[in-house]
Amino acid sequence: MTLALILLSVLILGSAIVALSLRNLIHSALLLVACWAGIAAFYLWAGAEFVAFAQGLVYVGAISMVVLFAVLLTRQGTASEPLGFASWQRFILALVAGGGVAGILVGAVLGTPLTVTTPGPVPVLTVKQIGAQLMGPHVVALLVVGILLTVSLLGAVVLAAEENVKSPEDEV
Amino acid sequence: MSPLQLCLLLSSLLFCVGLVAAMARSNAILVLLGVELMLNAANINFIAFWRYGPNPEAGTGVLFVLFSIAVAAAEAAVGLALVIAVYRHQKTIRLASINRLKG
Incomplete structure (x- = not known):
């Protein structure tokens, strides 16, 4: 396990x-x-x-x-241009910052006395239960997620679409 | 070391990998992927605490992760559309060379 x-x-x-x-x-x-x-x-x-x-x-x-x-x-045509000094400097700084965050997090995880040391049996959560939860207490969140997905997909299309595209009918 | 601590260590290290990638890489797509990795690390934490928490029958962690995955999908779609839009105006996706407000 x-x-x-x-x-x-x-x-x-x-x-x-x-x-x-x-x-x-x-x-x-x-x-x-x-x-x-x-x-x-x-x-x-x-x-x-x-x-x-x-x-x-x-x-x-x-x-x-x-x-x-x-x-x-x-x-892009030339994908691999050599790394400059600025990017090496930024890489080392990012590594230091990320390593610091990792050290803090690992220390916190290892230093915290977690009460659950003996794992119980695997909890059973059937799809039916998840569906009942989604359509029951969390139905508002489900609707909001639906609206969010619709709006974000429309927004992605609007952002990525070409501007000023002339359709062939316009030129006739 | 308990399995819960192992799960938390996994998610912490994954978060830091994503953090270093988001800070160090100059490619906009890789920065977005680093952010996605950080989101995944948070989801791993939710599942770990759901699995080893005191009340797993409620299923709160699972539902939270489902909503989080949906929001992450929306974020990835909009983020990559922004990358494509920026590329069309500036002809590059290196973040250091995108330094004009007017395209």
């Missing part, structure tokens, strides 16, 4: 680190798909099957495609 968690952590963290340090954007996007799939496997491990499938559909399926499309649409 713990061994599986450690293996999953190594997979997730390793693919995330390699993905975000590569220069080739396509390789980064594909490795991040592996990272998101690992996170979905973590949700399966923790017993949240519905969330795992949502993660698989949304991240591995949809967001990865959007990212790949964005990478292809913003492709």
Whole structure:
């Protein structure tokens, strides 16, 4: 049980680190798909099957495609120009800041006496229960999420659409 | 070390990987992906506390993660549309060279 968690952590963290340090954007996007799939496997491990499938559909399926499309649409001729001094300096500063945050967080996690030391059985939460919760106490949030998704998709189309496109009928 | 602590350590380290990527990379798409990783780390925390918390039958963590994934999808769509719009005006997605307000 713990061994599986450690293996999953190594997979997730390793693919995330390699993905975000590569220069080739396509390789980064594909490795991040592996990272998101690992996170979905973590949700399966923790017993949240519905969330795992949502993660698989949304991240591995949809967001990865959007990212790949964005990478292809913003492709530049010379992808690998040499790193300058400014970017190395910024990288080292970011590493110091991130390492500091990591140290604080790890220290806090290890130093906190967490009361739950003996894990109970995997809690069962069926899709029916999740649906009842979503349509019962959380129905307002569900509607707001629906509106948010609609508005954000329309906004994305408006932002990414070409301006001043003349349709062929206008020129006749 | 309990499994809850392992989960929390995993999410902390994933958060920091995303943070370093968002601060260090100069490519706008990679910065967005770093932000996505940070969001995923927060979701891992929700699931971990739901799994090892005192009252897992309520399912609050699972519902929170579902809403969070929906908001993350909206954010990714708008963010990548912004990247494409910026690329069309400035012909680059290097954040250091995008320094004009007027396209």
